Amino acid sequence: MFLNKKDILYVMMKRDELISYIEKVKTIDKAEYQKIAELFKDAVMEDIGEIWEKHKHNILMELEKIKLCTKDSTINSSTAIGYILEEFIIKQLPQEYARFVGSTTIAAADFFWKDKSKIELYVNFKADKGGKSNNAVCAANKLINLYSQNKKPKLMLIFKSVYAINEEKSLINIEEIRSVFLESFLFEYKKKVNKDNRNWSKEFNPASGRLQVPPHQSNASIKNIPTPDEVNKFITEELPKLLKGG
DSSP: OOOOOOHHHHHHHHHHHHHHHHHHHHOOOOOHHHHHHHHHHHHHHHHHHHHHHHTTEEEEEETTEEEEESSOGGGGGGGHHHHHHHHHTTTTTOEEEEEOSSTTTTOOOEEEEEEOOEEEEEEEEEEETTTTSOOOOEEEEHHHHHHSSSSOOEEEEEEOOOOOOOOTTTEOOOOOOOEEGGGGGGGGGGGGOOOOOOOOOSSOOOGSSEOOOOOOOOTGGGGOOHHHHHHIIIIIIIIHHHHHHH
8 A cells, every 4th residue: 555645745744744633632542542542553654665766666785886786686685674674664764753772673663753741653664575474473582571561551452564676777666564462462462372483592582483373364443443441451561470371
């Protein structure tokens, strides 16, 4: 999905509305939480969509005039493209956003909305080859640590740039952008904690595995997002128990 010019004008008003809404809102319960989610999603879709539009949805993968993503290139099937696209986007975001500083191995998200006065809004940026290869969210322990820092409402938008590689021209073609909130499918983990088994220590730690978007939840509705208190309690109290049990 990409926004046309008419849609962008509409969403730009939504982005201004997000700033205004956060300034005016006094309490954030379920209705306010979902409204902020809607406005934040629109703002992020607009900002990243405009960046890809500016570059005609293409990135030439070339270094010192050497084409890098040609046939049989090791880059084509590596995670390098994800890091490149992430950095490419973050460096062009407007001033309302900020990036995490330090190693990407310790952060649960990639960038966030600067204004954390009443709610914390995070974006987990994903590059997805062909729209089917990247369902990871983040390591469960990172998510638990982030949401345990305070009781302030939080939202995590999982944003995907779906791409294909033109090996003849060494071009990354951005075919579609998608997004879904972690909170919109969070309670699916009560049935089964979908995660991989990545582990960085000698002793296996189930919380090191990366949580996965459950099957058929890639377009979960904002209407599924529960209250901020329910989200905080589940991530900080229930999820750790589920991980130990599974």
